[in-house]
Every structure is written in C-alpha cells, then in structure tokens.
Amino acid sequence: MPNIKQRLKTHLGGHLTNTSIQLMKNIAMIGLILLSLPARATITITQIQALKYPSVIKNLTRSTTVTVNWKGRLGNSTNATLLDNDYHQGRYLVTSDTNSPITINFFQLANETKINLKTLRVRYKNKTYKGLPVADLDNPGLNGEYVDIGAKVVAGKNSTAGQKYPQYTLTIEEQ
Numbered sequence: 394m395p396n397i398k399q400r401l402k403t404h405l406g407g408h409l410t411n412t413s414i415q416l417m418k419n420i421a422m423i424g425l426i427l428l429s430l431p432a433r434a435t436i437t438i439t440q441i442q443a444l445k446y447p448s449v450i451k452n453l454t455r456s457t458t459v460t461v462n463w464k465g466r467l468g469n470s471t472n473a474t475l476l477d478n479d480y481h482q483g484r485y486l487v488t489s490d491t492n493s494p495i496t497i498n499f500f501q502l503a504n505e506t507k508i509n510l511k512t513l514r515v516r517y518k519n520k521t522y523k524g525l526p527v528a529d530l531d532n533p534g535l536n537g538e539y540v541d542i543g544a545k546v547v548a549g550k551n552s553t554a555g556q557k558y559p560q561y562t563l564t565i566e567e568q
Contacts, residue, residue: 436489436567441539444483444561446546449473451554456547463516463543470512470545485563488537493567495533498526499542502560507552510559516541528568540565 444461450473451457460468465482489495497517501510515522517540518531546559 436487436495436533436565438540438563438565439486439488441484441486442481444542444544445480446559447478447480448476450476451548451552452550454550456550457552458545458547460512460545461543463514463521463541465541465543468512468543468545483542483561483563485540485542486537487533487540487565488535489532489567490535491567492532492534494529494531496526496528496564496566496568497522497530497540498562498564499544500525500562501544502562504560505552505557507549508557508559509547509549510544510561511547512545513561514543516543526564532567 446459446461447467449457449459452473455472457473458470459473459480460470461480461482462468463482465480467480487495497515499513499515501513503509513523513525515525515527517527518538540563542561542563544561546557548557
C-alpha cells in the first residue's frame, strides 16, 4: 500500500513541496485530536413530576402563602384554607455521560402578577441547598440521581383571585 507521500504526489501531479507535506501532517494531527475528544457530553433531565400547589381560598386582608417543601409536604408558613390536597414537590431524574461536576439552579419566571416563589429549596444526593445556584456538585452518572424541589408561593394581598400557575426553571449544567 503506498504511503501518504506517494498518494499525494500522484494526486498532485508530482508537485509535492515541504509546505504541502507539513500542511497535510497538521490536518491529519487535527483530525486525530478531534477523533480522540468525546463527541458530545450529555446531561439529561427527566421530569417525574412538576412542583404543584393545592387550590386555596385567597386571604382578603393579607398575603396568601402556601409552602410545598422538597419532601412534598405543606410547610408551617401556609396560611390559607386548602380546597384540595393535590400538591407535591417537583421531582426530576438527572443523568450524565461524563464525570464532570454539575451546577444546579432553580428560579422563578415571574409569569404571574403579584405571585412570587420564595424560599426555593433543592435536594440532591441527600443534601438540601437553599443558596442557588450551587456549583461543584458530584456528577449523577449514567444511573442518575433524583433532584427534588420545593418552594413557598406568596400571593400578594392585592393579587387577583383565580387559577395561578407560577412557573420556574430548573437548570443543571456540567462544568
């Protein structure tokens, strides 16, 4: 089998300079480096259940507060009459195909007027985090780890009555 110089000479009509040989070596080296790098690191977040609050009767003279913690329980700061018991924490399964540390962030989108998410909590690998974002966390690996979230929702006393759906974003990135 002819070597690369012979193939290039044949292909270039016999005109092969040191510069073109060096250029081809550099291109081949770049190709080898690119082949040795991982094609793409992937972190996957699968929603098991979104954070859900119960239906309540709005307080008329003060802010209405409902807390659903990362365990899926009502918090002590809840000051409203519940109309149902349909609530639970948010739960997500996170997997990764690398060993890189991760950063978790959880924040409200402020999509409802005078409705705010506060006291945001994230539970990951048996530890609860409240100062978000949290960086340098152990990677979940291919088998994955659960991330549980909870928060207090506060409807200001001047908020309008009716169905409210406060939205949030959970981001998990490899570093």
